[in-house]
Amino acid sequence: MRLQNLGSNEECAKIKKKNSDWIANLGDEKIGEIGEQNDGYVTIDIPDELLIKDCNDSIAAIVESMYPSLDNNFNNNAYFQQRAILAPTLDVVQSINEYMISVNHLEGRLYLSSDTTCQSDRNVDLLNDLHTPEFLNGIRCSGVPNHELNLKVGTPVMLLRNIDHSLGLCNDTRLIVTRLGNHVLEGQILTGSNAGHKVLIPRMSLTPFDPRLAFKFQRRQYPLIISYAMTINKSQGQSLSHVGLFLKNPVFSHGQLYVVVVSRVTNPKGLKILICDSDGNLKKSTTNVVFKEVFQNL
Incomplete structure (x- = not known):
């Protein structure tokens, strides 16, 4: 279905047939080492x-x-x-995005998050002693933005939370940053029925649900990740x-x-x-x- 926009001439038909067969075999366990599925x-x-x-x-x-x-x-x-x-993997994606930001010579801004342990956890005073702000700032996990968010006008980003479905601001929506403010960001939606609309993105308090973490913490940051590359x-x-x-x-x-x-x-x-x-x-x-x-x- 995704290859239908190639047209219908003979060359395109061959390309579609070859690639659709290879893709289908890849998914149907028919491609493997010689002699085995x-x-x-x-x-x-x-x-x-x-x-x-x-x-x-x-x-x-x-x-x-x-x-x-x-x-x-x-x-x-x-x-x-x-x-x-x-x-x-997320670490490879982040290395590519950092490279892309480094080659963009436009002026940008660095936004830092505010990280705290969740007050609902037991022994919260003990957690505060063990998990310092510097330790919390260094945590990188799926579903939350990094402590440091380095953005420039023209940077493609992806939303990490549902904000307003009527405006098309849902999890995984891609946008282009159009303005960098002190308390809010402006972005233009890239895809979907609301493509081209400009929207405002506020900071949000986000709590990651990562089974590798033995405690809960809260990160207040713009719910965005840079999306030159993505997982x-x-x-x-x-x-x-x-x-x-x-x-x-x-x-x-x-x-x-x-x-x-x-x-x-x-x-x-x-x-x-x-x-x-x-x-x-x-x-x-x-x-x-x-x-x-x-x-x-x-």
């Missing part, structure tokens, strides 16, 4: 036309692939509307014409490579994949995760 964790080869094969700096290479002529498009909202870099899970529900997949770490859950990555892109020519190991060496294969029992009752 995909059941669980299996290494697969990525087609050469999708790979970024030559680079010295992996982050710079994936950015150049997805955001060409970046210096001339920092104020072009349409340029960012259909582009994103995806990665499986694979955060890309759900979005259709993009240009997708760069950066696999410094392989995918780790069932169907993640298929459902949330490969099927996001509306044009196969817009999909580029960069795979490397921990030492930065480029690779042509990666892990696909499919568990056959998921399909047994379908």
Whole structure:
């Protein structure tokens, strides 16, 4: 369905057939190592036309692939509307976003959060002694913005909370920052029926629900994350014409490579994949995760 906008001539028909078959096989456990089907964790080869094969700096290479002529498009909202870099883990996403902010030479502002332990926790006085503001400021987890939010006009961001459904301000809505204020931010909605509308984003008190944390804390910050790059899970529900997949770490859950990555892109020519190991060496294969029992009752 996402490939229908390619047209109907013979060349486009071949592209659609080849890519739709590969995508379907990827999701239906039919791609695996030679002589075996995909059941669980299996290494697969990525087609050469999708790979970024030559680079010295992996982050710079994936950015150049997805955001060409970046210096001339920092104020072009349409340029960012259909582009994103995806990665499986939050730390890789943050490193890409930090790189993108560093190459944007426009003036920006740094917004700091106010972090406190939740008063509902027992022994709150003991928690205050153990969990200092500096410790709380250093916590990074999914679902809450970082303590330091470095923003510039023209930066694409994503909402982390539902604010106003009637205005299209829902969790995972993408916006472009248009004005940086002292107490409120102005942004322009990028996608959906409210695309183009300008809205105001206030600070909010957010409490992360992360099972790795043995205590609850509250962070008062703008409910935004920079979205030049985003995690694979955060890309759900979005259709993009240009997708760069950066696999410094392989995918780790069932169907993640298929459902949330490969099927996001509306044009196969817009999909580029960069795979490397921990030492930065480029690779042509990666892990696909499919568990056959998921399909047994379908």
